[in-house]
Structure formats: C-alpha cells, structure tokens
Amino acid sequence: MFHVLVIDDDTSFVRLLEKRLKSFIEDLSIYHFSSLAEVRAFLKTETKESFQLVFLDQHLPDGSGIDLLREGWFENLAVISVSSDDAPDMPGENVKAGAMYFLNKINLTEPLFKPLVCGILDRNKIQQEMSDIKLNTARMETVKTLVSTLRHEINNPLGAVLGAAYLLKNSSDLKEDQKEAARLVESSGKRIKHVLDELCKAISLEPVSKAEQRVFHIPGDKPWE
Amino acid sequence: MFHVLVIDDDTSFVRLLEKRLKSFIEDLSIYHFSSLAEVRAFLKTETKESFQLVFLDQHLPDGSGIDLLREGWFENLAVISVSSDDAPDMPGENVKAGAMYFLNKINLTEPLFKPLVCGILDRNKIQQEMSDIKLNTARMETVKTLVSTLRHEINNPLGAVLGAAYLLKNSSDLKEDQKEAARLVESSGKRIKHVLDELCKAISLEPVSKAEQRVFHIPGDKPWE
Structure with missing residues (x-):
C-alpha cells in the first residue's frame, strides 16, 4: 500500500490528483484533510512512516500549508507544495521551509507531472539511504x-x-x-x-x-x- | 565572494543569468564552462567548497548536464538544472539525479526566479546543518x-x-x-x-x-x- 497525505480543501482538485496518481501508483491510499487543525490532530497519532508522499496546499481555511512545514511535521518526507496561486515568492518560501518541490495546480494535468513525482520520490529515497550510510x-x-x-x-x-x-x-x-x-x-x-x-x-x-x-x-x- | 558554477554553451543565456544573479547577490563571481570535458577538468582541481551554487544546462556539445549529476560531482551542492527544452521527463530525471530544482530558461526573467534561488540556497544550507547535527x-x-x-x-x-x-x-x-x-x-x-x-x-x-x-x-x- 502506497500512502499519500493530501492537505487541500479543494475537493475537485483532490479527486483529480487521486485519479492522476492512480494512473501510475498501484495500491494507492489517500489520507485527505481539509484544514491545518485536522492534519495536526492526525499527525499527532501517526508516525511519519505511515505515508510516503505529501501534497500540501497553501490556502487552507485556518492558515497556510507552509505552516506545517515550518512546524517540522514532515522532516525527511517528500513534500510537494501546491497552489493555484502564482505568487512569485511562494515556490522559494516553500522550498526553504522544506518542500522538495512546488507545483502550480495546473501542472497536475501536464505530461511532466508523473515523471516529476517519480523523480522526487526516487530522490527522497536516495537521500534517506545516503543519510543512513553516513550515520553508520x-x-x-x-x-x-x-x-x-x-x-x-x-x-x-x-x-x-x-x-x-x-x-x-x-x-x-x-x-x-x-x-x-x-x-x-x-x-x-x-x-x-x-x-x-x-x-x-x-x-x-x-x-x-x-x-x-x-x-x-x-x-x-x-x-x- | 559568492561563487557560482555555470555550465552552459549558450553565452547569451549566461550573460543574462549573470545579470539577474548580480541584482540580488553581492560579490558574485562566476565560473563559466561550455562543455562537460571542461567542467570535469576544473572539478578535478577544485574542492566543492569553492562554489555555493550550480546552474547546469542539459544540452551541451559533448553530452548532457545530467551526466555530471550522475557522476556524483555535486554531492551536497545546490544544483539548479536548466534547459530551454520542455521535455516532460527532464525535471523528474534531474531531481532524481540530484538537482534541487529544474527551471526552464524562460523562468530566468520571471519574478519567481530571485525568491526561488534564495529559497534553494537557504534550504541547502539548512539541510547541511541538520546533517552535521545528526552526524555529531x-x-x-x-x-x-x-x-x-x-x-x-x-x-x-x-x-x-x-x-x-x-x-x-x-x-x-x-x-x-x-x-x-x-x-x-x-x-x-x-x-x-x-x-x-x-x-x-x-x-x-x-x-x-x-x-x-x-x-x-x-x-x-x-x-x-
């Protein structure tokens, strides 16, 4: 089972995202939350090993998705920040806060989406392995x-x-x-x-x-x- | 002095890149190479500490920039892969190979360029610091x-x-x-x-x-x- 955490209050985007991910990830299982408060409550009960990928929207009813990055919930996880907003500061701020990548929501339907998500997952795995080797x-x-x-x-x-x-x-x-x-x-x-x-x-x-x-x-x- | 390694045979892009970087980085110094062979010869004599940021073009006269990533020259460095080609596999392949980000060359003139480059540099520094703390x-x-x-x-x-x-x-x-x-x-x-x-x-x-x-x-x- 491949678990993806999706934090977004736009249900039609979430449905589309699920459909796209299912086209190349087998045994997909999505945890979907629509507010920061819900995610924090969930994360307090879960270990980080529960999921392999995070999609994090910026504009949520009770704050911005970047707050979760800054609070340190996702250390070592592959986080892709998403927004339909193209504010020029947003990609840089999210990367600084710990996102591996920033995607505009329109990228979801573009051909680059699948190879980019796969590349991000592969890279994150390689990084964790290299980090473990260094520690040992x-x-x-x-x-x-x-x-x-x-x-x-x-x-x-x-x-x-x-x-x-x-x-x-x-x-x-x-x-x-x-x-x-x-x-x-x-x-x-x-x-x-x-x-x-x-x-x-x-x-x-x-x-x-x-x-x-x-x-x-x-x-x-x-x-x- | 802030040293940037630019690997690209398109000299007009390199001039534009230098101009853009100079607008927000003081004391900028650029090492510019136009082929993989030149970069390899340079990297053999330099330590990685010699520069803080790498711009890596894909289509070079003697191969693709991604080869340098795969050869492991840039471990722990902030590498931004660039191309004017929008082949959909390219961003994912570069991220997997170790680039922190992939930019289409047209992004250079967009408002997101400066905050994104700054975010990538900040993130890379934070990652190195966290890695050092973990090792200690x-x-x-x-x-x-x-x-x-x-x-x-x-x-x-x-x-x-x-x-x-x-x-x-x-x-x-x-x-x-x-x-x-x-x-x-x-x-x-x-x-x-x-x-x-x-x-x-x-x-x-x-x-x-x-x-x-x-x-x-x-x-x-x-x-x-």
Whole structure:
C-alpha cells in the first residue's frame, strides 16, 4: 500500500490528483484533510512512516500549508507544495521551509507531472539511504577511534598488571591467601584483556601503527610522542 | 565572494543569468564552462567548497548536464538544472539525479526566479546543518554507549585488581621484590581507572542505572541480567 497525505480543501482538485496518481501508483491510499487543525490532530497519532508522499496546499481555511512545514511535521518526507496561486515568492518560501518541490495546480494535468513525482520520490529515497550510510559510517569510525585509543591507553598498564601477577603467583614463599590474591589479580586482568580483545575483534580493527592511529587524547595526559 | 558554477554553451543565456544573479547577490563571481570535458577538468582541481551554487544546462556539445549529476560531482551542492527544452521527463530525471530544482530558461526573467534561488540556497544550507547535527549526535551517542559499556565491563575486574593489590602491598611478610610487584599492580590498575574516569568525565556521562543503560554486548559473555 502506497500512502499519500493530501492537505487541500479543494475537493475537485483532490479527486483529480487521486485519479492522476492512480494512473501510475498501484495500491494507492489517500489520507485527505481539509484544514491545518485536522492534519495536526492526525499527525499527532501517526508516525511519519505511515505515508510516503505529501501534497500540501497553501490556502487552507485556518492558515497556510507552509505552516506545517515550518512546524517540522514532515522532516525527511517528500513534500510537494501546491497552489493555484502564482505568487512569485511562494515556490522559494516553500522550498526553504522544506518542500522538495512546488507545483502550480495546473501542472497536475501536464505530461511532466508523473515523471516529476517519480523523480522526487526516487530522490527522497536516495537521500534517506545516503543519510543512513553516513550515520553508520560516523558511528563505526567513532567506535574504531575510541577502541583504538583505549587499547593503546590500557594495554600497557594491563601488561604490567598481568606480568606482576604472574611473578607473585609463582613465588614459592607466598602464603596461600597471598597466592589467592595474586590469582585474583591475574584472572581479573585477563577479564579486562578479554573485554578489550573482543571489542577489537568485533570492529575488525586492523593493527595500525601509533603514528597513523586516530585517537582521543586522554585529558590530563601528555600528548603522545 | 559568492561563487557560482555555470555550465552552459549558450553565452547569451549566461550573460543574462549573470545579470539577474548580480541584482540580488553581492560579490558574485562566476565560473563559466561550455562543455562537460571542461567542467570535469576544473572539478578535478577544485574542492566543492569553492562554489555555493550550480546552474547546469542539459544540452551541451559533448553530452548532457545530467551526466555530471550522475557522476556524483555535486554531492551536497545546490544544483539548479536548466534547459530551454520542455521535455516532460527532464525535471523528474534531474531531481532524481540530484538537482534541487529544474527551471526552464524562460523562468530566468520571471519574478519567481530571485525568491526561488534564495529559497534553494537557504534550504541547502539548512539541510547541511541538520546533517552535521545528526552526524555529531550519532558520534556522541556512540561514544557514550561504548564508554558506558566499558565502564560496566571493566570496573568490576578492575576493583578486584586494586583490592587484591592493596592486600598484598600491606602484607608484612612479603619480600621487597614481591612488594614492588604488588605496588606495580596497584599503580597500573590506577592508571587504567584514570583512563576510564577521564573518558567518562570528558563525555559528561550521567550516572545511569544498569537497566537504563544502552550498552554493547561483549561477544562470548552471557547477556546481562
């Protein structure tokens, strides 16, 4: 089901729009509202994933459609603002407020309508995908940087902990409770090492030399040499 | 200086465009190219930050302007595709390929031109800013999640290391080299604690209860209870 939100109080335009959209969109379902108040009430109960395309008229009984754009209801959605008014400021204002395109209502019956709507939908999908990829890349790079930093900062003192624990554990002249304490140091140190190793494995961290590593500087420490 | 890239072999249109843009953009500077080959050569030497707006004609001597969009030269840039051709597929194809808008060349002399260009520039700036905010938020959330995980996973074994080291250090019957080993365990353990504490401080991690924490699961471990 392809859901389109149409916000317009001109019912004959809405009927025509539905007919045009049905000619190239299968399983079309239209949510139609005639005032800003109705749309706001609807949007409060719906998630943005409920529909894929918005047609937004400008002159509504209780205000202008551009208000909904400015209120941020349609972030990441393909919004096409429409009007029968050809006020020269309207297309620019709507694009600035977040519409992907502005159409005069007469464009509805022109041959450009179908390919333009399809192009807008395709573009919006591509934009969302690119945005998701960028976010995931940023997350992965951050994890790599942080884990790489931690591995460097923690591995040296951890090596000292494990080395000293090994020496103590193998001293022949320790009492049993002291050996037990040394074993506890060793097992706890290995546990910390395991956590770091698994994190490194999980992010497939390639071994890189210190000079090439991007790391967070631990506050209060001297910078690396 | 506001730099505009104009790709069009119709020099009278370019002169008119320059005149129109100058009427509302101060310090305008135009890079003008008449063929795809010239633009590609130019773009290879320039960074995208060199210009703020692109006008892209469709019919060029060595191909169509839309090819440049598809080749990905203009990612994140405000591109306005233009043509004197009113082929109905052209606006949709250009939007899909990444143009923010499509204008017929006759729109240049219409009153909507200035507010539309300004709206497109404003929108592109807002989009870039929102994208930067999203990326930074994703980075910060990732760091918080990871540090929070590490603090949980490492703090317990680290507490055991420090406790056992304290007991050993204060045993009256240890030999000096054994005490030295215990002191090394303690100082190294404190070093690890310092690294974790500073990271937590650096990200202003609020203390949150285990049940509310978002954490990474360390592979090979049992899930938290």
